[in-house]
Amino acid sequence: MIKVTTWNVNSVRTRESHVADFLAREQPDLLLLQEIKCEEHQFPRMAFKNLGYDAVVVGQKSYNGVAVLHRAPVEVLHPKLPGMPESDTHARFIEVRAQGITVGNLYLPNGNSGGDEGYSYKLAWMAALRAHSESLMDADTDFILAGDYNVCPTDADFAPRALPAGDALLRPETRAAFNALIWTGLTDATRALYPSETLYTFWDYQAGAWDRNAGLRIDFQLLSPRLAERLTHVVIHKDERAKPQPSDHVPVTVKLAKTA
């Protein structure tokens, strides 16, 4: 069995105790973090090392940033998304190899800020992610692409009035790009096990979104075909959002059965 969790923590330094509590309680093999909002030297390694977890970190000052916490050794395959230009300095992707699986941890651009340029960046990022998935499929790799996608793929993935019309998370071009990624052969783990339930992974801090359950489902674990066949459990750790000083996102865990 392998257990992998993705979690946009909205600052790993602010959420250090929440992350430590989660590791101690849930013991995932891999914890994929997004929006750590710090540089690598600021990452609170010791708090997690004490629990038996090491970290590989791709950080930057103030914004973005991703990390993978792991108990067994991992190999870093890519510290940024293949296909994006060198000039792109956003810390949004890290891919590791662990326990016979390639795991891409991603923080996809929001696309609502920066005008046309900001939205074009989102679409370029999604096109590169799709191309990367195709290349992994062509190589017959077992892989997971997980993280904060900043996409509501269908109208079932956001609460009524939780987003304004025309938001970058639900524009037709955004959804088309997400579908194109899925159509490389990926399975949305949550929908594979819960095809028609109302499920969210994010609730805005504003406007009482949590109290009104005005949420979004934007955190996904997408599985390559053989891994999809091994999928046994998906857990959306909704209780994390009710804690004091929570992230606006909650963790999403998948469990995959051992290979036969």
Place this chain on the structure above:
DNA sequence: ATGCCGACAATCTGTCGA
């Protein structure tokens, strides 16, 4: 709800998030 909350950098207000 083109900003209600929250994090960050800077220094108190601006930017970003989704």
